[in-house]
Amino acid sequence: MRRARARSPKLYAAMAGLGLVAAAGTALVMPEASAATPGATGYATQNGGTTGGAGGTTVKATTGTQIHQALCGRASSSTPITIQVEGTINHANTSKVSGASCNTADGVIELKQISNVTLVGVGSGAVFDQLGIHVRESSNIIIQNVTVRNVKKSGSPTSNGGDAIGMESDVHNVWVDHVSLLASGGESEGYDGLFDLKANTRYVTLSYSTLRNSGRGGLINSSDSDLSSSYVTFHHNLYENIDSRAPLLRGGTAHMYNNHYVSLNESGINSRAGAKAKVDNNYFEDSKDVLGTFYTDLAGYWQVSGNVFDNVTWSAPGDENNPAGPNPVSNTSVSIPYAYTLDQASCVPAIVAKTAGAGTGLAVSDGSCTATTPTATATPTATATPTATATATAPTGTNLSIGAGSDGSSKADGTSYGNVRDGDTSTYWSPSGSTGSVSIKWGSATTVSKAVIKETSAAAGRIGSWQVLNGDTGAVLASGSGAGTISFASTSLKKLTFSITSANGTPQIAEFETYAQ
Known part of the structure; x- marks a missing residue:
């Protein structure tokens, strides 16, 4: 039997810095x-899953201030974004940035009151030197x-x-x-x-x-x-x-x-x-x-x-x-x-x-x-994932949601996941808050290329940004805003998820229809 190694944290010095800060600007x-x-x-796969900034733009940042600028430059606090980080991030290059889509502070990477963000180091990884990453009142984050x-x-x-x-x-x-x-x-x-x-x-x-x-x-x-x-x-x-x-x-x-x-x-x-x-x-x-x-x-x-x-x-x-x-x-x-x-x-x-750690x-x-x-x-660019505003054009063929199953991330009192596939626009599903996801699922692989999201008349226009996900893999098939018809590449799957990432009030989805074409 080996003798236990007596090691004190006091004996360890800080690791050497990695890289140099590049020129200013976020592109x-x-x-x-x-x-x-x-x-x-x-557990990050549960409760609707975790996809981070999938489906959004990708930017590079070489300072903490640029990370904050990327967050604050989005259309909303839930607009998907992937921030690729290079070099060393420290107090000297991390300042507060103001904006309607962010809530940042000096001396800390502040992921506060936001959603749908991926923060990823490029190559051998970025270094946050004496600078913490703070996540508060936020969701769907990948680091x-x-x-x-x-x-x-x-x-x-x-x-x-x-x-x-x-x-x-x-x-x-x-x-x-x-x-x-x-x-x-x-x-x-x-x-x-x-x-x-x-x-x-x-x-x-x-x-x-x-x-x-x-x-x-x-x-x-x-x-x-x-x-x-x-x-x-x-x-x-x-x-x-x-x-x-x-x-x-x-x-x-x-x-x-x-x-x-x-x-x-x-x-x-x-x-x-x-x-x-x-x-x-x-x-x-x-x-x-x-x-x-x-x-x-x-x-x-x-x-x-x-x-x-x-x-x-x-x-x-x-x-x-x-x-x-x-x-x-x-x-x-x-x-x-x-x-x-x-x-x-x-x-x-x-x-x-x-396998463990950055730079592996x-x-x-x-x-x-x-x-x-x-x-x-x-690396996907801003246009790599289909992004669109849902249209009013109705697809043709059989509504595959009728007779299928359904589940979701949460449901408000008095609502049901099954209400989105019953063919009755007077019944509906609502998340327990302003955002959440609902899915249609089948017992065997089913080919789908269109979805139709119908709101109740009382809640028309509440849906803001959304993502349509392959529920089997978590891949983003489309992202956009508003209710209507959503088209994406024909995909064979057992589960299709509609994830609401921002809303003006509590959405009421009367129907989540699905079609092969």
């Missing part, structure tokens, strides 16, 4: 080679292939309350993928969490990422009275040299699979206050108290299977200490609503080393312990 991107990114995974390092809450400079990536206040559907989150110490050195989710943050996935050299890896919910955040997936991540919170869970449900945990110095997955953690095929190494309820008498729960515990030590149980080991067994059952494939735990260190070419596991890299494709 539309012309086609160029980049990795073709697979779709979101885990990918970036490094966020040495963000502090005390000392100088400070940013984002000391969190590398922080989400709070009614955030949903966020996919954070292939990122590197780094600190150089704990709270006494001015750092806080690497990945913190608070105040009703839901349907989030952290995948293929590295979290290193911090006193606090991250948390879900900020106190025992904040139990609203839930449904978070962590897979194929590396947690290394973390004192605690890998993560800390207060309430809610989390799924951890195929992660590699190395040198968790004090505690690891800390499930408290009724939280439920499903812990599958992870590799825990040279660590202490990697799973349990710690520092409280408010019990949490876990379901375990297929994990490897390599040189893990466990403390004795106490009034505020309930480690799951030395022989962890399940004390709850957690149902997972999405499909996933597990690598064997024995190969997790090797596969995570090849967005490599992923094929589910059998082999890393694969997406093939190079052309």
Whole structure:
């Protein structure tokens, strides 16, 4: 048996900077080679899915101010956009920008009160140096292939309350993928969490990422009275040299699979206050108290299977200490609503080393312990995805929605998903808020090339921007605004989704008709 490696976060210096800041100006991107990114995974696929800026314009930014300018230059706060980031983003080049479609601030990348945004590092990835990424009151966000390092809450400079990536206040559907989150110490050195989710943050996935050299890896919910955040997936991540919170869970449900945990110095997955953690095929190494309820008498729960515990030590149980080991067994059952494939735990260190973090070419596991890299494709320009205003021209043929099934992201009281396919324009579906999605689904693959969206007469004109998605893959087939007939490339699928991304009031969709041509 190997001796546990004693490593302190204080011993780690900040990583070297990457690249130089390019000339000022934010411009539309012309086609160029980049990795073709697979779709979101885990809980980010639920609640209508997470597509980020798919279907919108693509711009480049080399400063934080340019990132804010790109957000503020959109037609609305929900207009889809992909922002490709190059170089080093820091306090010196990140300023507040004002506009009707944004709410930004100095000294932090502010993704606040917005939706439908992808922030992706180009090539080996962008570096956010001592500058955090703050997501607040936002939805449908993708953050990918970036490094966020040495963000502090005390000392100088400070940013984002000391969190590398922080989400709070009614955030949903966020996919954070292939990122590197780094600190150089704990709270006494001015750092806080690497990945913190608070105040009703839901349907989030952290995948293929590295979290290193911090006193606090991250948390879900900020106190025992904040139990609203839930449904978070962590897979194929590396947690290394973390004192605690890998993560800390207060309430809610989390799924951890195929992660590699190395040198968790004090505690690891800390499930408290009724939280439920499903812990599958992870590799825990040279660590202490990697799973349990710690520092409280408010019990949490876990379901375990297929994990490897390599040189893990466990403390004795106490009034505020309930480690799951030395022989962890399940004390709850957690149902997972999405499909996933597990690598064997024995190969997790090797596969995570090849795939996790920024600058890995967005490599992923094929589910059998082999890393694969997406093939190079052309980066889409602003016109690559069909964009149109729905027309009044009615298609011909059979309405394929009649007799099909339906579901959606949410529904207001008194409304039903089935009302959009009953042929009766006096009944309707409404989301529980101003945005949401509704889908038509079939038992077998069905070819569709047109959809007709009909509003009730009482709510005519409320639908703003929308996307039509292939519900099987999440691909955007068309995007635009307003109700009417929507045409797109003929596609064979089992599920077609109409996602409302902005609206003037609460929409009322009387019918969601579908046609082969």
